[in-house]
Amino acid sequence: MKRDYYEVLGIPKNAPTDEIKKAYRKKAKQHHPDMNPDNKKEAEQKFKEVSEAYEVLMDPQKRQLYDQYGHDGVSQTFHGGGFTWDDFTHFDDLQDILGNLFGGSLFEDFFGSTGRRPRQQTQRGGDIHVIITVSLEEIVSQAKKHFKINRFEQCKACAGRGGSDIGTCPQCGGRGQVQTRSRSFFGTFTSVSTCPQCQGQGEIVKTPCTKCNGAGRVRHPRTIEIAIPRGISTGQYIVLRGEGHHGRGGRGSIIVQFEEKPHEYFERRGDNLYLRILVPYSKLVNGGSVDIPSLNAKQEKIKIPKGSSAPEIVRARGKGMPRPTGGFGDLYVELNLKPLDTKDRDLGRIIEELKKYEGKPTPKRRNR
Ligand SMILES: [Zn+2]
Ligand SMILES: [Zn+2]
Known part of the structure; x- marks a missing residue:
């Protein structure tokens, strides 16, 4: 069982960057193998564990993925499918923390003369970043999306040797x-x-090679198809490992980030949807069902309780956005009074008549 990153560093879930840094500073010193000569193996493991936690929590995107999907969500961002020292990007911090203490032995041990850092890792092909705009309708139907990339492929003429x-x-x-x-x-x-x-x-x-000018790779246009993940929202992304640029050490990734198109009627807040409708006065008074727009092909209706006022919010359970983990959010419909054509003469008479029944304006109780 992998331990929770926040637990590993001993910090709360909402810890700001400073606190993460401070916690890592402490733990990295504590678990450095040179500080634990009697159980070097265990220390090395712990040292790696805190460094992995630090790597993830210091990266806003990785942290978001972790918060949302746990270890599974973030492990795909590591090049080997799991954290290795090649995924660690804070060597400078480590040098700040440990360099002075151990005279650089850290670098010898982990990245230096022992040659443990495999050479080909540095030649992995680059990542391709793509931003895809999706409508709420497309998210609901988990539609397929296509996009074009101009990807480096291995040069056939020289079999990638250059x-x-x-x-x-x-x-x-x-x-x-x-x-x-x-x-x-x-x-x-x-x-x-x-x-x-x-x-x-x-x-x-x-x-x-004359085809690739010695680079060993040439660009080719490609069309990539993906299915929109369930309940995706702006800023979230998926990583297509091994689909990025060709490199001698393997392919990079395609990182697809999603951005929602604003909707004409619906507003999304998390998994819930908000909609405003204009309701005729008689419908507010008598209640009944009205047609409302929907994000799928089905015609949706909402029931207005008898004696509603405006604005008032009616909740439709399970009619919101699909949740990434299953189920649906709710739909909140705000009832507003549909304005009348005040220039109509007949209507003028009716409204004069209506005044008799209306009474005086009164304050409205809160929390209703
Ligand atoms: Zn050389
Ligand atoms: Zn070539």
Whole structure:
């Protein structure tokens, strides 16, 4: 069982960024393997666990996914389907926190000379970000959407190698990475960076492919089809892993973000819908059923209670938006008085007549 990220860092669900940072600072020091020489293995695991929690909770989009869907929602954003150090983007923070304490041993242990960071990971193809606008109707019907992308594919002419006459990169000796050591007051740091000569490939092409100019990949237009996820709302996104740009270390992802089109009549608040209708005076008085617009093909009706006033809100349970987890929100219909044509002479007479029955204006009780 994976532990809750908030629990791992010991913070409340609504913790602001400062608090997350503070908690991580404390936990990272506490669990650093060098601070726990007697049980290094366990410390290493804990250290990774708090770093994973930090990675997710510091990223607003990942945090939202986690809050909404838990571990399953966020694990798809990690490149291997689960958190590894390659997914960690806060090395600078770690250096701030630990660099001074351990003289850079962290970098040696996890990312440096042990070579545990696989070279090909750095050559994964890029992600493609797409924003898709969807209508409320489309969300309700979970319609299919198509979009075009111009994606890098492996070059067929050179099978992605970039050309012929390929040799080992002389600068990095084929490792794709170069190490630089720098000294500071606190100790020596080793940092590892992508080899500038071969861009991390480990090899250099002497006769570049004419189709791709040595890049090993070329762009091709593609049409992608997706089904709108149930109950999706603005700002949420899905990740299509392995559908992004081609790279030597595998494909990147397509990240599809959704944006709702404003509706002519309905307003969405979470899973609930709000609608205003104009109701003739006699209908408010006598009650009855009226037709209302709907987000599916069905004709919807709402029952107006006898003796309604305006504005008044009538709730229709389960007539709201589909919830991502199943079920439906509610529909709230605000009744408003349909204005009358006051220029009509007959109507003028009727209203004069009506005055006899109306009485004086009175204050309206709240919470009614
Ligand atoms: Zn080529
Ligand atoms: Zn190189």
